[in-house]
Amino acid sequence: MSFLQLxxxxxxxxxxxxxxRLLSNYRxxxxxxxxxxxxxxxxxxxxxxxxxxxxTSLFKYVPFDAWSFIRYCKLGWExxxxxxxxxxxxxxxxxxxxxxxxxxxxxxxxxxxVFCRGREFGRPVWMLSIASGPMNxxxxxxxxxxxxxxxxxxxxxxxxxxxxxxRQRRLTATPFNEQKSKLVWAEAxxxxxxxxxxxxxxxxxxxxxxxxxRTLALHVLAYAGFQKSYPFRSMTSDSTEPSTYxxxxxxxxxxxxxxxxxxxxxxxxxFLPQRWRRIGAAVTNFKQYMQEQVAEEKAxxxxxxxxxxxxxxxxxxxxxxxxTRFGKPxxxxxxxxxxxxxxxxxxxxxxxxxxxxxxYSVLLLVAHREVQDWIAEELRFHLTGExxxxxxxxxxxxxxxxxxxxxxxxxxLYNPLPGVPKYTGSQPRTVTVGKTTIDIPAxxxxxxxxxxxxxxxxxxxxxxxxxxxxxxxxxxxxxxSSDVGTRLGQETLFVPKRGSxxxxxxxxxxxxxxxxxxxxFVATMAALFRDFCAEPVRKPNETLSVASDRVLNVVKxxxxxxxxxxxxxxxxxxxxxxx
Numbered sequence: 001m002s003f004l005q006l007x008x009x010x011x012x013x014x015x016x017x018x019x020x021r022l023l024s025n026y027r028x029x030x031x032x033x034x035x036x037x038x039x040x041x042x043x044x045x046x047x048x049x050x051x052x053x054x055x056t057s058l059f060k061y062v063p064f065d066a067w068s069f070i071r072y073c074k075l076g077w078e079x080x081x082x083x084x085x086x087x088x089x090x091x092x093x094x095x096x097x098x099x100x101x102x103x104x105x106x107x108x109x110x111x112x113x114v115f116c117r118g119r120e121f122g123r124p125v126w127m128l129s130i131a132s133g134p135m136n137x138x139x140x141x142x143x144x145x146x147x148x149x150x151x152x153x154x155x156x157x158x159x160x161x162x163x164x165x166x167r168q169r170r171l172t173a174t175p176f177n178e179q180k181s182k183l184v185w186a187e188a189x190x191x192x193x194x195x196x197x198x199x200x201x202x203x204x205x206x207x208x209x210x211x212x213x214r215t216l217a218l219h220v221l222a223y224a225g226f227q228k229s230y231p232f233r234s235m236t237s238d239s240t241e242p243s244t245y246x247x248x249x250x251x252x253x254x255x256x257x258x259x260x261x262x263x264x265x266x267x268x269x270x271f272l273p274q275r276w277r278r279i280g281a282a283v284t285n286f287k288q289y290m291q292e293q294v295a296e297e298k299a300x301x302x303x304x305x306x307x308x309x310x311x312x313x314x315x316x317x318x319x320x321x322x323x324t325r326f327g328k329p330x331x332x333x334x335x336x337x338x339x340x341x342x343x344x345x346x347x348x349x350x351x352x353x354x355x356x357x358x359x360y361s362v363l364l365l366v367a368h369r370e371v372q373d374w375i376a377e378e379l380r381f382h383l384t385g386e387x388x389x390x391x392x393x394x395x396x397x398x399x400x401x402x403x404x405x406x407x408x409x410x411x412x413l414y415n416p417l418p419g420v421p422k423y424t425g426s427q428p429r430t431v432t433v434g435k436t437t438i439d440i441p442a443x444x445x446x447x448x449x450x451x452x453x454x455x456x457x458x459x460x461x462x463x464x465x466x467x468x469x470x471x472x473x474x475x476x477x478x479x480x481s482s483d484v485g486t487r488l489g490q491e492t493l494f495v496p497k498r499g500s501x502x503x504x505x506x507x508x509x510x511x512x513x514x515x516x517x518x519x520x521f522v523a524t525m526a527a528l529f530r531d532f533c534a535e536p537v538r539k540p541n542e543t544l545s546v547a548s549d550r551v552l553n554v555v556k557x558x559x560x561x562x563x564x565x566x567x568x569x570x571x572x573x574x575x576x577x578x579x
Contacts, residue, residue, distance in 0.1 A: 021098040029096045032103070032438055035089040039072040042097035049075065076560025078418045082465065083452040092433045102421075102445045103438075104452075108459060110433040111448035112499030114422055115506035120429050121422035121446055122161060152259055153287060154341030157512075158349070171318045171334060172342050172512060180224060180311065181519045185393040187223040188520045191216045192527035193388050194232035200576040205537035209366075210359040210569035217355035218253075220520050222246055225311040225346055226293065245289050249347050251282035256348070256562060259283060290340050311346055315339065346513070353416045354517050356565055358524060360555060361410045363566075364467055366534045366574050367551040369544075371406070371469055376579065378402040379530040381484050388527055393519070396526075401493050403525040404518060405472035411503035412454045413467055414555070416563040420505055422446045450502055459500040537573035 022038070029036050041048045052075045062074075071077060072095055083106065085093060091107035105111050114121045157168040195216055199206055215232065222228040228245055252259060258279060266272075267280025290312075297316040300307055307313035319334040334342065365372050382399045383391050422445070429440045440446065457464045460471070476490035504511035511517075528534075536547040554572045558564055 018098045022096065025098065025101050026096050028441060029094045029101050032094055032440070033436075034103075034438060035093040037072060037085065037089070037093055037095055039095060039097045040070065041073050042099035043073070043075075043095075043102070045099070048073070076418055076564065078449060078451040079558065079560060079564060081451070082455045083457075086449075086452050086456065092438065100443060100445060102447055103440060104447050104449045105431070105433060106449045106452040106456065107433050108453055108497050108499030110431055110499070111453055111502065112506055114431060114446055114448055115420075115499075115502070120424075120427075122425060123159075124421055124423035124445065152256075152283075153290070153344040154335075154337035154339075156338065156341035156345045158345050167332070168334065168338065168342065169512070172315065172345075177314075179309070180314070181397075181515055182393045183309075184220060184224050184516055184519045185397060185523050186389075187220050187229070188216075188523035189388040189391065189527050191219050191232050192524040196528050196532055196576065198232060199534075199574075200532065200578070203575065205573040205575040207570040207573050209362055209572065209574055210566065213358035213362065214250075214351075214355040216524065217351050217358060217520070218246060218250060220354075221347060221350050222249075224516070225343070225350075227308050227310045245286065248282040248286040248289065249351075251279060252286060253348065253351060255279050255282075287340065290343050291336070294336065294339050294343075312343055315342060349511075350513050350516065352563055354520060356416045356563060357407060357410055357414075357517070358521065359566070359569060360414045361406055361521070361525075362528070362534070363551055363555050363569070363572050363574075364410060365406070365529070366536055366572070367548040367555070368467070369533070369535060369548075372529055372533055374470065375402045375406060375525060376529050376533075377484060378488060379526055381488055383526060383530055386531065391526065397519060397522060399488075400522050400526065401491060402469070402473060403522045404493065405469040406525060407518065407521045408472050408501075408503070409467055409469040412460075412501060413465070414558065414564060415450060415454065415503055416565075417450070418560050418564060419447050419450045420502070422448070448499075448502065453500050453502065456500070459497055531579055532576050533579055534574050534576050537575050 018040070022040070026036070026038070071081070074080070085104075086106040091110070092103065092105050095102040095104060105114065157165065157172045160168050195212055199212070212232075219230050219232065222230060222245060226245055230246055258276075264280070264283065267276055267283065293312050294316055297307055297313050298320070301317060301320045307317055315334075316339065319339065365375075378400060382396055385391070424440050424442055424444045424446060426442050428442050429446075431438050431440060431446070453459070455464045472494045474492045474494050475487070479486050479490045499506065504514045535544065536551045538544065538547045551572045551574075554566060554569060557567050559567055
């Protein structure tokens with residue numbers, strides 16, 4: 001038998017097996033009594049994910065939307081589909097694949113119910129394990145790949161379950177307090193002011209908005225987490241060895257996919273390319289740096305001395321205090337591995353999501369000058385001096401609701417995480433969608449569909465696909481023609497229907513860093529837009545309107561890799577000038 005014949009034979013065997021599994025799952029799905037859609041390849045296929053990730057430019061031209069049978073095979077299809085499938089099928093449907101069935105929910109109350117019933121709809125733990133070799137990595141979806149990334153340096157609150165999660169959550173929530181918010185506010189103002197000064201010097205425009213917001217987010221995190229303060233400037237990418245915490249974590253975050261898939265020993269092979277050796281050095285240096293910080297803090301605790309006040313300090317001290325006060329297993333201290341794992345979670349989850357949200361928001365504001373003017377009116381009224389160091393956190397942050405509305409609207413349409421899957425486990429479950437109760441069999445993934453919930457017209461109006469931050473501000477019609485102070489004083493923040501906006505998840509496992517992100521974002525908006533404006537650099541004979549539409553197209557041309565991000569943010573050239 002020739003090699004070609006062998007290949008065709010194996011392919012036919014595989015296809016027959018896949019077809020049999022698809023048919024078996026179809027039969028199970030029909031018992032649910034809800035609409036069904038099909039995919040010939042499961043979204044959790046490691047090979048399929050690898051192919052689409054490696055050949056992004058090629059897969060960009062595959063007409064996934066041309067046939068419903070392959071529409072749901074595309075990475076990040078949820079972002080591109082929005083609420084389209086629900087508009088034709090209703091509030092719930094099942095995606096039938098060869099591996100398992102995925103129950104997608106697009107109704108707010110049902111989605112909220114799933115999040116609140118954490119013990120029944122747990123995290124799919126079997127997705128979250130990461131082994132020492134590439135063949136043992138469970139890649140179930142891009143969001144679960146992101147969760148796999150969080151286990152690289154040790155067990156942590158994002159991947160724990162049951163009583164272990166309760167123990168870790170109790171401890172890891174401690175560092176996120178109001179004292180920390182003041183640090184974040186001050187450092188974000190300083191970094192954003194430096195970034196804006198740098199940007200305003202490029203009279204011909206700059207294309208580094210996305211890269212620079214990553215730098216800002218990293219610097220704020222370095223200060224809050226490690227008390228390391230860096231001047232704003234683009235990070236060097238040509239150094240042979242990552243010599244600082246900032247360099248190491250930057251390299252790790254940029255190459256997290258490679259770090260997940262390959263075992264650590266690979267990066268120590270001497271004849272590998274320099275780039276790969278730098279990744280290995282970054283992982284080693286970052287782990288060593290974290291270990292040193294933990295050891296130093298433990299020594300201070302033992303000596304009865306005050307800590308540094310960083311996230312690491314607060315985490316270590318909360319763990320030590322709990323271990324001393326209680327003797328029960330559910331109150332035991334965090335192990336060194338758990339401390340390292342949770343410290344990395346602070347870096348990974350706190351950096352990329354914030355940086356991506358900042359990049360989207362800045363470019364969306366560039367394309368909408370009227371929104372810049374809208375938030376500037378608020379900023380110039382409440383922030384009375386030009387010196388950002390005089391803007392007090394406790395006095396100013398609660399009043400800047402329009403700036404917060406920009407973040408909320410950006411997360412509504414461009415949330416970095418495409419969804420948060422849940423799992424029925426070994427027991428059947430029930431969920432009520434509208435007036436219908438659905439009996440869900442065991443071993444079924446249940447996905448509250450974030451991208452649909454965030455865009456359905458019944459929750460967000462007929463312009464639900466339009467980026468309009470003012471939808472988050474409730475105004476008083478009686479004061480519409482009054483002075484600025486009266487109008488701003490009457491504005492309140494809109495509270496959406498529960499379950500229709502889940503940017504920071506819901507239930508007990510919501511994001512502990514929510515306030516951290518909001519404070520950093522609002523401070524950045526204040527430093528950028530109080531006294532300055534931004535607009536796209538126009539091409540010859542191009543109007544501002546056409547240039548703005550071009551920037552919007554850059555924003556909309558997004559894809560899910562590890563997280564949602566713009567394909568080519570450097571295509572948007574921006575210039576800054578004083579108001």
